[in-house]
Amino acid sequence: MEVAARVLLEALKRLLEDGPYEARLVGGAVRDRLMGREPNDFDAVVVGPALSLARALADAVGGAFYILDARREFGRVVWRSPQGRRFYVDLARREGDSWEEDLRRRDFTINAMMVEIEAFLRPEGFVPFDPLGGLEDLRTGWLRPCAPDAFRRDPVRTLRAVRFEAELGLRLAPEAEAALVEAVPWLFLTAAERIRDELVKILLIPPAVRSLRRMEALGLLERILPEVASLRGLTQSPPHVWDAYAHTLRAVAAMERLLGSWAESPELQDLPPRWAEVEAAMAPWRERLQSRWEEEVAVGRPRRALLLLSALFHDVGKAGTRTVEPDGRIRFIGHEAIGARWAADRLEALRFSGDEIEEVETLVRHHMRPHGMARRLTPRGIYRFFREVGERGMDLALLALADTLAVWGPTLTEDIWGPRLRVAQALWQAFFEAPERFVRVVPLIRGEDLLAMGVPEGPQIGRLLEAIREAQAAGEITTREEALALARRLIDEVGESEARG
Known part of the structure; x- marks a missing residue:
């Protein structure tokens, strides 16, 4: 011992x-x-x-x-x-x-x-x-309740059964499974905190998709995560290979693998084996990233669980935004914002902490941002990205890779994958190697400098400072003198514009 x-x-x-x-x-x-x-x-x-x-x-x-x-x-x-x-x-x-x-x-x-x-x-x-x-x-290898009414007396045991099957390699006895299914509707009597804790424990046992499939089969998924269950059968246009639910499970499997798990699952085997390339891309910062993922955002709930929840929720908004164009193309305009709100509402109902809810909501709301950056990656774009999402940009880079793998599956080409992997690496590099330029920008000038130049107090000062910070991130200016010169030029341009107007 x-x-x-x-x-x-x-x-x-x-x-x-x-x-x-x-x-x-x-x-x-x-x-x-x-x-x-x-x-x-x-x-x-x-x-x-x-x-x-x-x-x-x-x-x-x-x-x-x-x-x-x-x-x-x-x-x-x-x-x-x-x-x-x-x-x-x-x-x-x-x-x-x-x-x-x-x-x-x-x-x-x-x-x-x-x-x-x-x-x-x-x-x-x-x-x-x-x-x-x-x-x-x-x-x-059997999992049997202590009494026939064990699940009815404490319905959270329905979730514990899923956890023990996954953790210990057991199988619920047939008569016990029937009793479990009958008790699922009574989960509403259980304290949300207890359901939350069991859900997190389940997600942290690889492969998480095996337990999610088990929860689906037992009727637990639609009871606890109805937004996720609503994605079943929701068809999508190419390049999506799978419907929204099957895609979501593969995104969870991909996220788990990118976080370092080697547990196999059918969903993981459907995905292209790009793992070594991602590991090479994050290698210079792997230990710091790993430390971040294992950090507890709330007691007993590491960020790793929040990343898996983000993969699970990232597309839930599609159930409320699906439209079909005249040419048959299926679209989900605004699904990120709807999904972020739904995810936050569900996590609040499950009594997750405010910090946890904010993390997942941010990842769901912005999960498409790195995809857009793959079309045109610039220093200014990296700065704007971190301005919006802060240090969570590191995690968004990982979610975007998991999403990419789960969208294209075996049809993924180098033309799609290469730029997206480069975006992830650029974001990690910016955060760890040049935070003073992209994340926590050290200003070259301040508001008092602009006041001394005759700029009146008000929103113009904020706009000018932001323009100077962007230029600094883009590498266009590097000294205080260059920042002051840019400020004078921008002030003059504003004056000329007002004179013409």
């Missing part, structure tokens, strides 16, 4: 020995140890004051304590090890009058195995208390 985990559990064991508590470990940590995996998330069932024990554990290890449900005496301890790894211990009061009764109220048999902490710490392993046959289900 990992040293840090042992330190944490030994602290809990000492508290149990010294206080009025009795507790056992249950759930995912027990399952993971039996599968040979090292857990960092532990669940303890407590007979006694569970919140007091949680608070005492947090104090003992120098961690943070949170009350998750005061009525049920359910608390969480979050502790960061000296090596920087984060560990969680959830402590809850035992439900029912016995350990077995508590287990029967849990979600799946594989999570209804229990062990005393002392036994869990033994290096030679342990035999769990397993009245529901979870160990045998792990061996045979």
